[in-house]
Amino acid sequence: MTVRAVQVIAGADVIAYHSARHGRSIARSIAAEHLRADHIEEALIYPVTTESTDHPGGYRGALDEFYESAAARLAVHLDAGRTVAVISEGDPLFYGSYQHMHKRLAHRYPTEVIPGVTSVSAAAARLGKPLAEADEVLTILPGTLPEEELTARLASTDTAVVMKLGRTFPTVRRAMERSGRLPEAHYVERATMTGERTEKLADIDAETVPYFSVSVVPSRIADLPPGTATSTETATTTETATETATAGEPSGHGEVVVVGTGPAGPLWLTPESRGALAAAEDLVGYTTYLDRVPLRPGQRRHASDNKVESERAELALDLARRGRKVAVVSGGDPGIFAMATAVLEVACQAPYRAIPVRVLPGVTAANAAAARAGAPLGHDYAVISLSDRLKPWEVIAERLHAAAGADLALALYNPGSRSRTWQVGKARELLLEHRAPDTPVILARDIGGPEESVRTVHLADLDPHQVDMRTLLIVGSSQTQAARRDDGTQVVWTPRRYPEG
Template sequence: MGPGDPELVTLKAARLIGSADVVAYHAGVGRQSNARRIAADLVPEGCVEECLTYPVTTGTTSHPDGYAGALADFYVESADRLAAHLAAGRDVVLLAEGDPLFYGSFMYMHDALAERFETTVVPGVPAFAAATAAIAWPLVRQTDVLTVLPGTLPEPELARRLADTDGAVIMKLGRTFPAVRRALEAAGRLDHAMYVERASTGSERSMPVAEVDPGSVPYFSLVVVNGDSVHGRGRREALPKPATPVGHEGAASGELLVVGLGPGPESWSTPEVRSALDTVDHVVGYAPYVARVPQRAGLRRHASGNGVEIDRARAALDLARAGERVAVVSGGDAGVFGMATAVLEAAEDPAYDGVAVRVLPGLSAVQAVAARAGAPIGGDFAVLSLSDRLKPWPVLERRLRALAEADLVLAVYNPASRSRTEQLVRARELLLEHRPADTVVVVGRDVGRAEESLVVTTLAELDVASVDMKCLLLVGSSSTRVDRAGRVWTPRWVEA
């Protein structure tokens, strides 16, 4: 039905409503349906109307399964009501505000009914399109990225995503508005955010977010963040560029920090690293690692893809040389197959002689996987990356053979990827030439994250096809064992 103005209803939607046997619509408790109001002049006389009234509109309910349970039951009941009409051969039009598949209740009816009955979805003008038109504010241009965000996201996550995008739309305001405003301020986007309420209706109003009274914000409102502000384009004032300072209190001008965030949750980052990240103006790194740094006011983020480590290091060094406070971030420990080496390699350029580089230690993935398994690296062990992107396979093969013959526990980083599927197969074959088939192997995947898994197997039974870049492997020595509780450990001593 579009955002509110009856003239924004599509011709197709108007035609279908006019020929419907049944017109259904959702409504809040004790409230008129906005969708029904928009369609007031289109609903034919004599058709059956089904008002699907939500049992609750906030998180408070006496339902034994809470708010989610109350809504789940409501959607089942609503689907049953519509199914009865459809089974009787009646055409049903379900009115939806905005676009039916954009944060709409229609989706739940579609999930329940589309496989049983012929279904057509008619697109509509979404609310954010009406809002941007109302304020005549371009959201994005050319290769800009637009992000649509629900205001119900946790505040730190909302701030991070706002900092990482060009243009943005924030939906689902109401009670979430104070947190949304704080997130905009933390992301440095508050001065370029407009609030729009009831777009395209007679009660439409808009103003800068900074001027909005939080107590006056209804659910039918949204925030538009202009992508032009990031690039200094358009009529509106660009975001301020960081000044080039002479020095910073508590941090030497020209210093670049290289930090390891740890392999998983925030609690695995060291207090030293968290404290350092609170003092910098710029965070530089591979996009998934930059995304792990909480956003705050004044922090600028520079995320890039894989395989451009030296370019990333030079960009960070350039910022530090200009006097900015900069941190380059890695997962795990930055010195273990991380950005520390790339930064020091780039820093060999005499142009960066005035930049001090300091590497802060972090918890490494091998430590995390080993701890989950027990104590497999309690004795001598070696660490090796199986990626042959930066070193030829014959070198890897020679090192694997030497480590196998030395009977060391072996931690294998980067064991496989979509483009590297044969290296682990060949490595396993080589190891089996020197290690018994029952050698203990630990496969840790996403350790420290919600998807974490840990598999204890043997070298002979290792399922190579199940291993990818999210995994780290620990191949035991001849003395590594698994105890009765399933814990893997390697003795500190070695028999003569």
């Protein structure tokens, strides 16, 4: 208890506390030595806790009625001029019962909230493990969340505390395991109180877990081996990094995870990808994509040019052979014109076939651009790269003819660059053989980035000079519609229903 809390209890006329129907209150037991015989005690006993109820308003209705009644009881004392101290374990406004009184009374009577020590802080102290360090993000979760939500949140954060275990423990444990955090997770029961218990979460019997227990996934930085650099090491060339990775004999299998960062920035990262990037010991990728990933102490970065995909893949797999956890960072979705193919090609060769490789999906540029424009890919569509660096133009032209002839909407990747300036014009000519001149074409540039722009033009008016490597083109089908709404925005969509023949 804080000094201020003890002072307030000493000066109060009424001591109020919540409890279940058994009448025992943890808050009262904590404050017991400071209570006087002349204190008026108000035990606010919940009508239900986790069991069902026949209240006409259901569980929520029963609790709302209880809170109104409890607030009315305290208001009687306040109207009589008495000072009321509502005691609450932990902090009153952190998942505390007092907050329901606060909502009903604080606007009517002078109120002071005394902050307390939360179970989060107490658990970390008892474990002797820092919760968060440097730029790590701490996430506090109620165990009552659905398992899928818990899994996603645990995967995406640096450190975490899960509250309200008890009956939720089996769900929380599965979420820890599915998110890959179970080896890091600790269990703390009744921190700082009689009956305190701390163990690894994986060793806990679910039948023994009370409600007043938490799970802690502490700081990863704090667990780094002594002497580990706290600043990120960077290898600026693939050759230098490869020398580092292959020095000495392989020391066991690590893992390679190919991660898609989306079109740009952290808003496009999935929780699973965010978690994989945080857990990696080594990051391998094109410099531009690595720059999107937050710096983390202890991680090593191996940056390289955009034209050495096979070398990057071999580097990542060599690192994994030495027992490292490696994330290969890719833009967009790693399986769409990106690094997943390169990694898997090398991973299927000796001596890499035994190394675990996972591919995590990302938001691909076509979907991001389509969302900005409306829903131009709402029906069947094809995805084609206009780059002839890895395949001849004759193949591209044949595929454009086939997709356009099938009346598919088209997402065109890699339409142009400084060294490729004629492909967009040629593609427009081919498409006009199958599409009307007023077919909507979306020019989506730098989606998610600082220079984002989205424009819609007619196919006949598509100007190749307005297209560069950071632009993605979406060409509508014969059914694609474009309209301007009352707020001045233009939307493009392709109906899901196709007209009957």
